[in-house]
Amino acid sequence: ERTREEWQHLDRQHHLHPFTDFKELAGKGSRIISRAEGAYVWDVDGHQILDGMAGLWCVNVGYGRKEIADAVYTQMQQLPYYNNFFQTAHPPAIELARQLTELAPRFKQVFFTGSGSEANDTVLRMIWRYWQLQDQPQRRVVISRKNAYHGSTLGGASLGGFGVVHEQMGTLIPDIVHINQPYWYGEGQDMSPEEFGLLRARELRDTIEEIGADKVAAFIGEPIQGAGGVIIPPATYWPEIQKICDEYGILLVTDEVICGFGRTGEWFGADYFGVKPDLMPVAKGITSGYIPLGGVMVSERVSDVLMGDAGEFYHGFTYSGHPVACAAALANLAILRQEHLVTRIRDDIGPYLQQQLRTLQAHPLVGEVRGLGLFGAIELVADKASHRRFDSKQGVGMRCREHCFQNGLIMRAVSDTMIIAPPFILSHAQVDELVSKAWKCLDLTARSIAG
Numbered sequence: 518e519r520t521r522e523e524w525q526h527l528d529r530q531h532h533l534h535p536f537t538d539f540k541e542l543a544g545k546g547s548r549i550i551s552r553a554e555g556a557y558v559w560d561v562d563g564h565q566i567l568d569g570m571a572g573l574w575c576v577n578v579g580y581g582r583k584e585i586a587d588a589v590y591t592q593m594q595q596l597p598y599y600n601n602f603f604q605t606a607h608p609p610a611i612e613l614a615r616q617l618t619e620l621a622p623r624f625k626q627v628f629f630t631g632s633g634s635e636a637n638d639t640v641l642r643m644i645w646r647y648w649q650l651q652d653q654p655q656r657r658v659v660i661s662r663k664n665a666y667h668g669s670t671l672g673g674a675s676l677g678g679f680g681v682v683h684e685q686m687g688t689l690i691p692d693i694v695h696i697n698q699p700y701w702y703g704e705g706q707d708m709s710p711e712e713f714g715l716l717r718a719r720e721l722r723d724t725i726e727e728i729g730a731d732k733v734a735a736f737i738g739e740p741i742q743g744a745g746g747v748i749i750p751p752a753t754y755w756p757e758i759q760k761i762c763d764e765y766g767i768l769l770v771t772d773e774v775i776c777g778f779g780r781t782g783e784w785f786g787a788d789y790f791g792v793k794p795d796l797m798p799v800a801k802g803i804t805s806g807y808i809p810l811g812g813v814m815v816s817e818r819v820s821d822v823l824m825g826d827a828g829e830f831y832h833g834f835t836y837s838g839h840p841v842a843c844a845a846a847l848a849n850l851a852i853l854r855q856e857h858l859v860t861r862i863r864d865d866i867g868p869y870l871q872q873q874l875r876t877l878q879a880h881p882l883v884g885e886v887r888g889l890g891l892f893g894a895i896e897l898v899a900d901k902a903s904h905r906r907f908d909s910k911q912g913v914g915m916r917c918r919e920h921c922f923q924n925g926l927i928m929r930a931v932s933d934t935m936i937i938a939p940p941f942i943l944s945h946a947q948v949d950e951l952v953s954k955a956w957k958c959l960d961l962t963a964r965s966i967a968g
């Protein structure tokens with residue numbers, strides 16, 4: 518066993534971290550997490566930390582679930598790997614596809630991938646293949662949104678709307694256009710949320726008209742933008758998007774990588790907002806993050822065209838439908854069902870978390886608290902009345918994240934918005950713990966800005 522310092526040294530030497538400011542990391546070294554149970558993780562020094570982010574929006578059934586570990590172990594012994602390419606298939610992939618289409622009955626089939634990013638690359642290729650087979654190959658443009666996150670492969674990053682990603686890497690895949698997000702607190706203050714939702718949704722129509730309706734293939738959006746800062750759209754937004762997609766016959770894609778498998782209190786974000794997507798990328802919560810797995814749920818509209826007389830769809834991954842990952846997913850779905858974790862979010866722990874989280878609104882640093890189900894966001898501002906933000910150089914969100922870590926709580930900072938997405942098994946007492954630690958860390962953050 519190595520000491521913390523040894524791990525940190527080796528980490529600095531050899532481990533290139535994703536999405537990490539290396540300058541900042543170099544100053545202090547990584548926090549080395551070595552075990553986890555339920556809603557908590559522990560670092561190598563033995564500090565217990567409440568995981569308000571369920572890993573990275575994924576460990577929904579909590580850590581240490583023996584049922585998933587056992588299913589993985591059994592599957593590894595029986596059939597650790599086989600592909601689905603050679604007109605072959607195996608029971609875990611078939612059964613998982615069946616169960617997924619049962620959970621979301623408007624979907625006929627599932628195409629498996631290794632991650633959410635691969636799922637979104639698959640979505641792009643399915644969209645383009647679909648319109649080619651419909652004799653409309655000129656329909657290439659996919660409309661996405663600013664501040665969206667759809668992954669880090671070329672397709673996922675191109676669909677994504679983070680300005681810095683596009684700035685760092687130049688022009689990515691062409692034929693992808695970004696419209697504004699339905700971010701009412703930050704961008705819609707002079708009108709009601711309902712009016713603002715309609716305004717932002719109608720940008721889709723204006724953009725289709727500008728590009729030419731015969732060139733537009735699809736619209737993609739996360740039901741709730743996660744990594745962009747937990748942007749909860751006004752109630753008017755998604756119904757209007759659905760209406761416009763129907764009117765122009767373009768494909769509607771809801772990226773369910775975060776919302777999928779219960780976080781809103783419904784099985785999928787599309788169910789929560791009452792929309793009917795044609796394609797639905799999923800990942801993360803499908804296995805509660807225990808083993809990497811993603812997929813695209815394919816509706817009859819798309820599946821009938823792709824599977825018709827078209828012949829082969831030239832696309833697939835070595836790990837498409839990996840049997841061990843599928844076994845983990847089946848055990849995970851069984852837990853979600855047996856413990857009624859999704860209805861628990863809708864009827865019990867979701868409303869309790871939302872109610873308790875709203876008490877943070879009284880803190881002088883807090884501009885808005887928003888959330889839904891087991892999503893939460895606490896937006897920190899320099900001036901509550903005008904919603905004026907802090908100078909980004911002050912790094913207020915990162916300071917708050919650091920205070921949280923030091924005081925036994927993980928919250929993510931998306932610039933100055935603190936994000937939570939805790940595991941579904943969170944108890945009422947753990948909600949109280951989360952909120953009281955958050956208040957304390959907001960105090961410490963306020964003091965560190967003042968001092």
Ligand code: PLP
Nearest residue numbers: 632633634666667668772774800
């Ligand atoms: N789509 C959304 C909405 C996500 O939040 C993410 C990851 O956070 C992805 C796609 C990419 O998934 P992955 O990191 O598994 O490739």
